[in-house]
Amino acid sequence: MxxxxxxxxxxxxxxxxxxxxxxxxxxxxxxxxxxxxxxxxxxxxxxxxxxxxxxxxxxxxxxxxxxxxxxxxxxxxxxxxxxxxxxxxxxxxxxxxxxxxxxxxxxxxxxxxxxxDGFDKLAKASIFNQSFSEAYTGVRIAEILDLASVNYPNSTNPEDRSIDLGAIKATATSSAVTATALDYCKQLARTENGRFLVNHAGTPSATNKGGILSFFEINNATxxxxxxxxxxxxxxxxxxxxxxxxEWGSEQLFNSYEFTASDSSIQTGSASSSITKYGERVIKRTLLSDATASDEAGTYFIYLHNEPALRASxxxxxxxxxxxxxxxxxxxxxxxxxxxLSYLPPGSSTTLTGExxxxxxxxxxxxxxxxxxxxxxxxxxxxxxADAGFWILGDTVLGSFPTILAPSWLVTGGFRLDDPDRGVLPVTL
Structure with missing residues (x-):
């Protein structure tokens, strides 16, 4: 003990x-x-x-x-x-x-x-009449955090930001943005299909005091x-x-998508074999990416979620x-x-295992x-x-080759803004 x-x-x-x-x-x-x-x-x-x-x-x-x-x-x-x-x-x-x-x-x-945590501060901070150029989702999030009306978090000791570059580009805004900082950052996270949260714990260090506002891109390694x-x-x-x-059920089962791109075009698609078995289950999202990226995101989303799966919830x-x-x-x-995780159900001789x-x-x-x-x-x-994401070469958990590869736009290689080890731009973007 x-x-x-x-x-x-x-x-x-x-x-x-x-x-x-x-x-x-x-x-x-x-x-x-x-x-x-x-x-x-x-x-x-x-x-x-x-x-x-x-x-x-x-x-x-x-x-x-x-x-x-x-x-x-x-x-x-x-x-x-x-x-x-x-x-x-x-x-x-x-x-x-x-x-x-x-x-x-x-x-x-x-x-x-x-x-x-700091999400409460972002929920109270406003973006008012702001225009943005085309940028990767992580760059756009960093721009929002740096706005005078937001300015959070803004220090380096303790560390309080860890922002990935992102794999998806948010298009230039066609009209000025007025929204709460948190709502807009969450929309960018949905566009990326990444994770945006305040994280704690992790590897102890002199500057890690928890409360780190983190943005993980879609192909980020665990x-x-x-x-x-x-x-x-x-x-x-x-x-x-x-x-x-x-859990074994349908709460994460989707076999059809309607994704609205930044130009308001609606991208649709479906998995017919899944619809035949379970009926149509539609996921709807409004993204900040262009039509091509939004359509690819929808296609891959229903690939990941068109069958029920046993998971350790x-x-x-x-x-x-x-x-x-x-x-x-x-x-x-x-x-x-x-x-x-591994588990041997009572009365069974086969252990359930998973990453x-x-x-x-x-x-x-x-x-x-x-x-x-x-x-x-x-x-x-x-x-x-762990397979509800993209295959990653050399990753201990996500390194098993999936049935299909991730979309072509995933080429940023885990670049992280302002990170001393991962802050050098990759050869291709």
């Missing part, structure tokens, strides 16, 4: 972080999405603290911090595994206070600090994963699943029950991490010992099948 120490910090004055770990009893963190076809939404984290000494009584004049500005103050939640090899803590969350709820009891009080299994005896590098949830793991090394690796897991990509993260942290901040951490990870 691993000993995981959890640290909770709040910048009450906007600059200096105050450690409130010794009064924290539990933390619940949620971000990402449940299914690959859902929209990414604002991540949330709730932090419950003991308040017997009037430390944080909201709005109270003689409270230590309750009478200071609380809304929009930054909050960080990090972990370190005792005896582990990481040189830096893993930041499971970085967000901003949205609400502070106070519960009074007989000589007791409890405060719940409710926080949100990170190296860990094996999760229902087996009782497991080798190093594998973790026992507390519970696996499998979520997996539950008690992270602190793993070995020190495996617990450390599990804490790094975030959206776009890879998992190898999956994390789409959503739900962490339930219960403090075992408030003196040492040692914690019990249960993680629930929503996953998507």
């Amino acid at each position: 691993a000993t995981i120490v959890t640290t909770v910090e709040i910048a009450f004055d906007g600059t200096i972080f105050v450690d409130i770990s010794d009064r924290t009893t539990k933390v619940r963190i949620k971000y990402g999405r449940r299914r690959i076809l859902d929209e990414f939404s604002t991540g949330t984290a709730s932090i419950t603290i003991e308040n017997r000494d009037n430390f944080l009584t909201p709005g109270h004049s003689d409270s230590t911090y309750g009478n200071t500005q609380l809304i929009n103050r930054e909050v960080r939640v990090s972990t370190a595994v005792t005896g582990g090899t990481d040189s830096h803590s893993t930041y499971l969350w970085r967000g901003f206070i949205a609400d502070v709820d106070y519960t009074a009891g007989q000589q007791t009080s409890t405060v719940v600090i409710r926080t949100v 990170e190296a994963g860990i094996t999760i299994s229902d087996a009782v005896t497991l080798p190093s590098g594998s973790v026992e699943a507390k519970k696996l949830q499998l 979520s997996v539950m793991v008690d992270i602190d029950s793993a070995t020190t090394a495996d617990a450390e690796q599990m804490l790094h897991v975030h959206v776009m991490s890879a998992l190898s 999956y990509v994390i789409e959503g993260v739900d962490l339930d942290i219960q403090v075992r010992d408030m003196a040492t901040n040692a914690s019990k951490i249960r993680g629930i990870y929503n996953t998507a099948s």
Whole structure:
């Protein structure tokens, strides 16, 4: 069993972080999405603290911090595994206070600090009467984030942006754009069929404090994963699943598309054999790409989703029950991490195996010992099948050759804006 120490910090004055770990009893963190076809939404984290000494009584004049500005103050939640090899803590969350709820009891009080991630800021920022030239989706997103009316995120320490170039070009705007920054960025993500969210955890470093606004292009490679299994005896590098949830159904079944391109032309197509079996199931999207790219996107979309498939929709793991090394690796897991899952159904002699990509993260942290901040951490990870994307040469998860290759426009090779290793333009665009 691993000993995981959890640290909770709040910048009450906007600059200096105050450690409130010794009064924290539990933390619940949620971000990402449940299914690959859902929209990414604002991540949330709730932090419950003991308040017997009037430390944080909201709005109270003689409270230590309750009478200071609380809304929009930054909050960080990090972990370190005792005896582990990481040189830096893993930041499971970085967000901003949205609400502070106070519960009074007989000589007791409890405060719940409710926080949100940077999506909340983008939802409140506006693009007004703005024109854009033709550009790859990631370039367009970076332009939006740099607008004076948005200007988020805007620092480099801690790191708070990780934007891929994108594989699809958004056409030049024919009329000025007026929209919320979040809505328009989400439309660009749909155009790319990529992922746009605030991500946390990942590889620990001096500048990774979580809360990184991330845009993953459609052919972005996943990170190296860990094996999760229902087996009782497991080798190093594998973790026992507390519970696996499998789904077989039609919630992700589509066999016809109507994609509206940037010039308002409607591109259509269908998979006739799937329609014969299941009836027509239409996916409709409005994209910012030209007619050719929009039509290719629709064709490939229904190729990926025109048959029902068994998938492990979520997996539950008690992270602190793993070995020190495996617990450390599990804490790094975030959206776009890879998992190898295996499950032997009762009464069966055939093990179900699959490669999956994390789409959503739900962490339930219960403090075992408030003196040492040692914690019990249960993680629930929503996953998507790794083959619900494009084949990638040399990728550990997505390197199995599919029936058909990705469309011809996927040639950017994982270029990432402002990245020191992946920020050099490829030979072809």
